[in-house]
Structure formats: C-alpha cells, structure tokens
Amino acid sequence: MSKNFSDDRNQQQGLQMNRRKFLKAGAAAAVTMGLMGTVGAMPAVAAEAAVGSSVTVNGARSKLKPTGQYGPASVKFATFNNEWLGTTKLVGEVKNINEAETGFSRAGRGLYGKESQIGRGYFIRKDPAGAAEHDTLMILATEPAVQGKVSPVKLNVPDPEQMSQNIKDFAYYLRADEVGIGKMPDFAWYSHKVTDQHALAVNDVEKAVTPVTDRLPYVIIVMVDQNLETMLASTGYDQISGAQSFLGYHATGVIAVVLANYIRNLGYNARAHHARNYKAVMTPCIISAGLGELSRTGDCSVHPRLGFRHKVAAVTTDLPLLPDQPIDFGLQDFCRVCKKCADNCPSGAITQDTEPVEYNGYLRWNSNMETCTKFRTTNKEGSSCGRCMKVCPWNTKEESWFHSAGTWIGSHGQISSKLLKGMDDMFGYGTEQIDKYKWWLEWPELLATPEKMPGLVKY
C-alpha cells in the first residue's frame, strides 16, 4: 500500500526543531541539552574523530587523499572469508544471480504488470536532466567502451601496493569521491547477463541472456556523492529523483570506463561495470572494497560518511593490487533499532523485522524488490525514488560539531544508535525540504504523459 507523505510534510516540519538556529546557538545550547557531556565522555582519540579528523586508513594509501574518508564515524576493519562478507554473515552457498531476475529486468519482462513494464522503459525520461545523464551513459555502454583491447605490451608492476595507490589517485584525479579495492567475490558475478532487450520484453529469458564466464580476481569500486543540497531540497521521490541517481551513475560510469582503459593500456585485463552495462552485482563488491556495510534495505550498502547518498561503478581486473578490508562502523546494530527507511518508504517495501533472515546464503534483512520496483517505475509524483536514501541518518549530514558527535555516537552499539536516531528525528534530518537549495525546474506535464515525449527510448 503506497503512503502519501505530501499532506503532512508541513505539519511535520512545523514540529521539528529548527536545527540551523540550534547549530548557530552552538555549545551553549548543547550544554543545555546535555549533549556536550556525551562528547566529553568519549575516549580522547574518538573525541578527536568526532570533531573532524580522520581514522586510520585501509589498504594502500592514496597520495591525494592520504587519510580515511569515513567522516566522524568510528570504523573498525572486518574480514571477507567463507563465513563473513564484512559484517554480513554468510550462512550458506550464495548463488550467482541471473540479471534477468533482477527487479528492473523482471519489470521489463512484464512480471510486475503492464504499467510497470511500460514505465520501466521511460521513467527516467520524466525529467529532461535524468534523460540527458542516462543517454550520455548509454554512449559508454558499448562493449568496446567497457571491455576494449588490452595492450600487447604488459608493463612491469613490481609493487601491488604502489599500483593500488596509483589506481586510487588516478580515480580521485578523475573526480571520484571514494575509491576502494576489493577481492572480487566469486558470487558477485552475474550467472547470466541480459544481452537482448527485445527477447526480455517478451519474457523469452533463454534468448535474452548470455552466460557470464569472466572471473577476474580484483574489483575497484569508484563512488560519487549524489549531492547533499539536491537531496536536502527534494522529497526523495519527486521529478529530480531519477536524475539524482543518474548523476552518480553517469559520473562513476565515465570514471570506470577511463580507469579500465588505463589498466588495459598497462597490458592487463580490465572490464568496466556501470548502470547501463553490469556483469556483476555491485553491493558485495562495495563491501569487499571497504566502502560500506549491508543495510536494512537488503540490497543497498551504507557508507559511514555518505550513507546511501552515492552511486558506484566498478572495474574488474587482474592487475596486481593490494585489496582493502571490509569495514564495520556499527551499522548492523544501528539498522536493528533505526527503521527510518522502512517508516518512510512510500511503497512499504522495506521490512520492519528486528532481526535479519536467511536469503540466498546471506543473513540479511529482506526488502520487497517487486513493491519497490513497481513504485519506481510507476511513480506518479516523480521519476523513480530515493526516499530511503534521503532519510537514512548516515547521509543526512551538514558540517557541524553536533552532527559529527552524533555520527560518532551512532557507531557504538544499540543504545547509542537509539540516541542518534532520536537526535536525527528531533532535528527533522531526512524529512525536511530546504527551498533555498532547489535549483532544478519541473515540468508536471512530463509526469502525466511522458510516453508522448519526443525521443522516447525504451530500454
């Protein structure tokens, strides 16, 4: 059952404390509320982290960004082995997924109804900015772009750590916000990739897919922020929502294609994966590369500084590299008590269960992929949806000592998680819309009749 949040938005915002006034009031107000006492109780190193310095870095150090990019969160390192993918317990065989069974592919096959099947072909075109970003990425989706020729001259790479540093620096130079290197999880590869959209549209899966036989040992993840101000001004499911996703998708796609080309110029195999041409599921790769933990949504990872407010692309490669470790910033405890994404999901797709369940070999929370995909492909108020991204406390950040302290607190178990969640709710983080940041134009007629748009491309 869909919820309508528009009607009570003003009322909610009226009840919430004006956090800007509070932040201006500074430490005096904090002392009144007893929050400085909490900061004062932190260990010295952590208290330093809470006011803005960085934690120890993972893996090879970048020269351009030599310290950790985790923000104020308290981060430990976890492992990737047969039993654990970071903080996610592996309780059985994780089967490789056929791309034809993913949410948007199932919508394209007509399994979620006609409206969703048609909507899947044009929802991004409900906003001209989203369509522009999408179409640009399509130009980079060809096989020569993602997997071109490898140079016949293989250059010597004597030091994998130095090479890893160089790869991270090149990606930062190309304007990535985060870069991580992971051991490629074998189960992250798709078993089959959709290669024939026409066959998919008539649900001829056998003809629509091709087996994926690639097996390269490392994955490089490049991550781009979806823009704080845009998120603060948006509902998360309005006209800019699809464009915000494709900001991250097209930007990371460009970086991944160039990075893969660079590695092939060194004489090593490299394949770019982006939103218009994946051969692998990204979330296990993100976790392996130390850029997030699996969240309550089941399919999406949260980064300790950016939350969900990011998109990624990847490069798989056999270039000699030093992989990073997965990270643990306390998200499992936090998600157990928070449920803010579930409370705010307009389609009710995210579980309210307290404990994770077994799903395809993972112990994880399980969201309803069908309900979410149907909403995103048929949303009458906007293009797609990212409401869960907007409300998650880990990405609703402004630069302030107050939020830094809260984020540090949130990394320390369930009781502290309740405190951060309470602070987040009290200040209206994640649910407000700040008009001064609304930079985009809207065309409601495109929401009503996008299928009549010139240049409609179904995919």
Ligand code: SF4
């Ligand atoms: S994108 Fe997130 S908030 Fe929107 S419908 Fe899907 S799960 Fe719910």
Ligand code: SF4
């Ligand atoms: S909103 Fe809360 S429950 Fe949902 S992913 Fe973020 S921290 Fe976890």
